[in-house]
Amino acid sequence: QVQLVESGGGLVQPGGSLRLSCAASGFTFSTYYMSWHRQAPGKERELVAGISAAGVIGQYVGSVKGRFTISRDNTKKTVYLQMNNLKAEDTAVYYCKAHWYAANYWGQGTQVTVSS
Numbered sequence: 001q002v003q004l005v006e007s008g009g010g011l012v013q014p015g016g017s018l019r020l021s022c023a024a025s026g027f028t029f030s031t032y033y034m035s036w037h038r039q040a041p042g043k044e045r046e047l048v049a050g051i052s053a054a055g056v057i058g059q060y061v062g063s064v065k066g067r068f069t070i071s072r073d074n075t076k077k078t079v080y081l082q083m084n085n086l087k088a089e090d091t092a093v094y095y096c097k098a099h100w101y102a103a104n105y106w107g108q109g110t111q112v113t114v115s116s
Contacts, residue, residue, distance in 0.1 A: 002026035002105045004096050009110030012086055016114070020081040022096030022107055029077040032100045033058070036070060036081045038092035038112075045095070049081065063089070086114045 008020040020036070035050035035058070049070035050058035060068060069082040079096055093109040 002098075004098060004105055004107035006094065006096055006107045006110040009094060009112045011113045011115065013116050014087055014114055016086050017082070017084045018086065018112060020083065020094055020096075020110060020112075022079045022081075024077045024079070024098060027098065027100075027103075027105065029098070030074040032098040032103075034070075034072055034079040035097045035099065036079070036094060037097055038090075038094045039109075040089075040092040043092075048094070051079065083112070086112075088114050090114050 003025045005023045006020060008018055012018055031053050033050060033052055036048040037045050038048050039045040047061060048064055049060045049068055051070045051072050052058055055072055067085045072079040091112060091114050093111050095109045096107045098105040
């Protein structure tokens, strides 16, 4: 069965860093486009960053450019999101998503809270 399991979230002070991981199983990870999304309280879920199956960076939302880096390891079936210089407005539940044609899978999310 398909599983996407995020980890690495938590409470961090402004200016701090976190590295999120999303471990995949149950599908051919190396063929899927992977992305990170986030949803803050009272807001719609938004795309944060995406990376193609071959590891080419697809896109970043403007507010995280230069601070967040998406990467993947197809041998470990894992996608990462390195988040640096975190700001209060980065507080949200972060989700990973796998996409291939009509197939879309979501993880359960991991909470990131940026607060002093």
